[in-house]
Structures are given as structure tokens and as C-alpha cells.
Amino acid sequence: MRFLIVGGSGLLGGELARQCSTGGHDVAATYLSRSGGTEGVAWSPLDVRRREDVGALIAAWRPEVVINAAYRQTDWATTATGAAHVALAATAAGARLVQVSSDAVFSGAAIHYDETCVPDPITPYGAAKAAAETAVNAIAPTAVTARTSLIIGDGGSPHEALVHALATGRVRGALFTDDVRCPVHVVDLAAALLELAVSDHHGIHHVAGADAVSRYELGRLLARRDGLDADRLPSARRADAGVPGPTDVRLECGLTQRRLRTRLRGAREFLR
Template sequence: MGGSGFLGGELVRQSVAGGHVVAATCLTRPGTAPGAEWLPLDVRDRAAVAGVIGAFRPDAVVNAAFRQQDWTTTAVGAAHVAVAASGGGARLVHVSSDAVFSGGATSYPEDSVPDPVSPYGAAKAASEVAVQAIDPAAVVARTSLIIGDGGSGHERLVHALAAGGTPGRLFTDDVRCPVHVHDLAAALLELARSDRSGIHHLAGTDAVSRYELGCLVARRDGLDPARLPTGRRAGSGVPGPIDVRLDCGLTRRHLRTRLRGAREFLA
């Protein structure tokens, strides 16, 4: 679910490369990853979700569908997917976010209780509750900022800010553990093939601010980091946590996939 997004596209590419028969859903238009059957789907429509999963009869479903400003897509849609996947006997891996935490504790292991401070974080927290209640065998995988080789939203923002004329700032006090999209997709697919269940954290090993992350992207891409405007999230009025570091120690012990840190994959 959500195959036309940044993460979804990488999931499709890796699944096709692995020799799997892949169906990918999209809300408005198909993604660009070849080799998949593209199916239009609005996860807010429970009957439509049941129809797609019932017709394709997948062995596994990875739900990466969300819309930051839409509770129904992010929270209720996840419940629809869980009901249909469970009813069809499919293995479910649901992608969640570090936005479920407030940042008050800084470091968050897998057994941490969500305490969101933004509408998006609340929707993701609700999706986790729904998925685990409907399908206790499912995996709920929390992740952080997703970076790639030029295609992510954060990378595009860095380029726009460095070029000038684009409003915005990169916060120096907003800390996350970015993960490379290739590593994240590989870990999600590994979990889909496993017998694991419950909460898993999939994030990079380096805790960096959005500004430091921007500087790493700029240097990799030959841009001048000095052109990146900075600010502080504290007191800015922008909703969401400030410092959230996912502790992935427990999950890493069960994975073959290595989740690199930003300083490594952006070197």
C-alpha cells in the first residue's frame, strides 16, 4: 500500500528484483518503478481495500500509505488494511514514524509508550493501536527521516534552500536518526519474510539535526552548506517533537540488514 511514494517505490523495486509478483497501490497515479501491477486504491475506502487484497491474495502486505494532514488516510486507512490483510491470511508490516513520540525522553527503545504532540504523530499512534489490536501477528515498524540518493523531500528542500528564493530554515535543535531508503526497504522486506511481530525500530545509527543533515546532503551534492538558512524549532510554533532518537538495538539483533547512519551513507 502506498507504492507510488518515495519508500513505496523502493519497496517495489527491491521486491521485483527479488523475483516476487508485486502489486503496488496508488491513490492518483502509478509510480515509476517497473515490473509491478499498479492498482488504484484509496485506503479510506474499506470495501475497496478488502476488494484489492481479496482479489490479489498476497502473501505479505507492506503498508506505507499515509497523508500527513489526513487522519482518515493515516489512521483509519491502516485499520482497513489490517482488517483486509488479516482476513486474507496475509503477513502485514505496517510503517509507522518517530512522530509518535514527544521528544521529552530523547532516546526511545521499542517498548516506549507513544506520547505524540502533533496531529500527524497522533494519527500514526492511533494506526499502531489499530493494527496491533486487529492483527497481533503484524509488525509495526517505526522509522525516522528517510533519505535517498537525491529523491527524498529533505534532499529536495536542501537543494531549494541552497539555490535561494525558497522560504524555510533547517532547524539546529531538531534531531532525528535518518535512514537510507534502500536500507529501510530491505529491512521491511526482511521483517515481512520473518516470523517477528510487534513494534520494531528501523532508523540509522547517527543522531543528527536537520541542519547537520542538510549540510551532509549539500556537501555530497557539491552545494555550499553556508547558503543553508538555519533556525531553532523551539519557539518557532511548528508542531511536532524536537529531539527523538529511535533506539534500534533490539531490532538490530534480529536483522541481517544493516541500517547505516547518515554520516556514512552521505559521505
């Protein structure tokens, strides 16, 4: 099949491109400022904020599947408007669309969220992701929108970098003990997204790890995996620090997991 990974130079996009390439698919991927290093991938620069450029690239590549993993937490135009541009172009080209969303669309007030829960974001990034979901649903109702949580790799994620910096004293800060998510390994997430991409499912799917852990517990698990002193990691409570944002957000993934061959491991397993 012909795949286009939008945002292919990021952690998730790079893993999607790698799995597509090793699976024998024709794959192209986009980047904003620096291309990825995956061999066998056709790399193209793309700013999803430019509707004409998105349409031209998708029309030229003629993909059967488009996976949109592009986002910038501080940029509404990339995260929300860009998703609409991708959805419009994918629909015009007759391509299957998978939109990557986030647990940031939820406030944390309910703690447990399944696929039927209505977004109630309390941060600008969460609002942008919720707007992207609405646009995709309106433009491409047969698309899959996959909400996920903290994405962890084998050293390449922002949370892993933060844990290393805190454990070695390079930065000051703390990991919150009351900020709970369901981290997912990037390999599991990419495999699940590719399964959904070639299925006949549509609509909202939750694709996150099986374990709900705090950022502090996650940090300790990462430190132990990487041979760092977990006891050097400082802890705090988000509620006491006054940092805005959701605290306890747990994606219920049972419905999606029953549709997948890929097993969504929990952090306590994949970091063991």
C-alpha cells in the same frame, strides 16, 4: 512470494516495489493519483479510506505479505483509518502485515526511545500514526509495526528537495539545529522491512539510522554530497521559531538491528 505494497508510488513504497521485483517476487503496488514506474509491478489505484475497495483489492490479489506504506500527514482518515482498513483486509486474506509507522508518535520529552516506549504524540500526524499502531495491534497481533525516522534517498525525498531549494535561494526558511532525528536511507529501510516481512517476528520494531543528527547537520551533509554550498543553508532553532512538534527524538534500534542482516547505516556514513 506474493507481495502487495500499499502506497507503492511514494519514495519508500517505490523502493519496496523495486526490491521485491528484482528479488523475483510477484508484486503488486497501489497508488492514489499516479502510478509508480517500477517495471514488473502490477499497479492498481486505491484509496485506503474506502474500506470496501481495500478489501476487494487484497481479496483479488491474494498476497502472502502486505506492507502498508500509505500515509498523508494532514489526513487522519488515510493515516489512521486507512491502516485499520488494510489490517482488516490483510487479516481476512490470511496475509502477513507490515505496518510502517513513524518516530512522530513520540513527543521528544524522553529523547531516547526503544521499542517498549509508549507513544505520547503531540502533533495530529503523530496521533494518527499512534492510532494506526493501536488498530494494527488489535486487529493483527502477529503483524510487524516498524517505526522509522526521516527517510533519505538519492534525491527523491522531501528533505532533499528542501535543502536544494534553500541552498539555491528558491525558497526562504531555515533548518532547525535543535530538531534531531535518526535519518535512514530508503534502500536500507526497504531491505529491513522485507527481512521483517518474511521473518516470524511481530510487534514493534525500530528501523532508523545509526546517527542522531539535526535537520541542519543533515542539510549540510546533503548539500556537500550534491555539490551545493552548505554555508548557504540558513539555520534556526525550533524552540525560538515557535513551530509546534517534537524536537529531539532518537529511535533506539539495537533490538531490531540484532534481528537483521541489513545494516542500518547512519547519515554520516551514507551521505559521506
